Amino acid sequence: MDLLLSSEDLTMIDHTFHSDEPLVLESGQVFQSYDLAYTTYGQLNENKTNVIWVVHALTGNSHAAEWWEGLIGEGKFFDPSEYFIICANLLGSNYGSTNPLSINSETGNAYFYDFPQLTPRDLAASLEKLRIHLQLDQIHTLIGGSLGGQVALEWAVELGVKLKNAVILASTAKTSPWVIGFNEAQRMAIESDSTWGSKTSDSGKKGLEAARAIAMLSYRHPSDLKKKQSDSEEKLDGFRAASYLRYQGQKLANRFNALSYWTLTKAMDSQDLGRGRRGVEDALQSIEARVLAIGVNTDWLFLPEESQFIAKKAKKGQYKEIDSSAGHDAFLIEFGQLSELLAAFY
Structure with a gap:
């Protein structure tokens, strides 16, 4: 698939990535094949250095410009005329990617309650397969909130120098009780x-x-x-x-x-960035990208101090805070503050 679009074609395009390469999960279970639905906006520049990869939250989909309409779009902070923006529907979600209602290729029947257990690291691994398929050797910014932030953190560890910036919103390196x-x-x-x-x-x-x-x-x-x-x-x-x-x-x-x-x-419950990596602090230290951890002052789900911890332990980390009465969901609402925080970070 040719991802170099014409300068006039900056619209949303839906795609499906099908993989027949087995995906071995942390549980030891294996997906012999799977699909990821993903959406792109804008075009790659000549050096493929303008990739913005968005990871959605728990019940989100790949249409990032719809649920983050104040951040993505013409004249917005992530403008498709400047960036190539991609968002994939996470494995397990029912917006086009393989999920419990999908047909298991090994049995010919829907998975239902036999769907494999997933972790944020597994979700990141499936996104990595998509990145390789698209031949994207550099990601300018990886950004995600809540569950999406957990997945982004896991992926940031594995991407190493292939990732320039990681923006983690209202999330955590290890899920709290x-x-x-x-x-x-x-x-x-x-x-x-x-x-x-x-x-x-x-x-x-x-x-x-x-x-x-x-x-x-x-x-x-x-x-x-x-x-x-x-x-x-x-x-x-x-x-x-x-x-x-x-x-x-x-x-x-x-x-x-x-x-x-x-x-x-x-x-989400299974998130532990330090699992198999000598602990959470060592895992955060291993991230090569610049990390911006953004908390919300009224978030009582993923507490601000959890974002502060990410920023403190990442070797190139910064912490910023959204001031809002909205609580956890402020990262999906406070577009003005988000844009200002991102502009200062860049």
């Missing part, structure tokens, strides 16, 4: 759905609604909910906050599936 606890509560909600265990695309759908409601409480700060979901009138029931959480649960369940959610939250 606090985050694992939130994720386990969500999976318990999915398990409580009577359809969980059945082999249908809607298995666990109502449980996923409840899981998303739990997750939203960790994505937002109490002051943000108070500001946006308080009731002005006196009432005994029918509160705005309750309706908001139910709406968010239904919204996600209509676009995502519970099996992918289960798989990717398990992957």
Whole structure:
């Protein structure tokens, strides 16, 4: 595939990468083949040095300019007229990449509950296969938030001098018991759905609604909910906050599936950058790229001090902070601050 587009063609282009090269996972399980859906914007320069690789968060997709519309696009910080921007849908996610509802080539049936266990390191390894396929020898900036930040950190270790800049937003080098606890509560909600265990695309759908409601409480700060979901009138029931959480649960369940959610939250739990690398500090020290770790002052899921730790231990690390009432999700909302922090970093 020729990635050198004409100067007029700066639009979004969707692609699918199919690999028949076995991918050996940290668990010892193996994908004999798999697909990654990915999206590109802009064009490569002559030396292929303008690559911006975006890694999406838990329930994101490869259309980065849609969910990061304040950061990617014409006249935005990452402008396709200047950069070649790529974002791949993570393995396990249901937006075009191989996931639990996909057909297992070895059995001829959908994986469902037999889908292999994944880790952020596995997800990074699949992205590395795509990078090699595209013959991209240098990445200018690798950027990701939350789960995407975990994957980006893992990949940054392996990329070495092939990566110039790593931007890690609202993430961590090792998942805390606090985050694992939130994720386990969500999976318990999915398990409580009577359809969980059945082999249908809607298995666990109502449980996923409840899981998303739990997750939203960790994505937002109490002051943000108070500001946006308080009731002005006196009432005994029918509160705005309750309706908001139910709406968010239904919204996600209509676009995502519970099996992918289960798989990717398990992957998030397993993050330990130091596993097999003499510990987290040594792993962070081994990153050759400049690292910008960005925390959010009101994030109570991935705490600001976790981003500070990344910046402190990386040999070329910097820490910056987003000031927002939005909590964890500020990295998807505060485009103005993000652009300013990135401009100062560059």
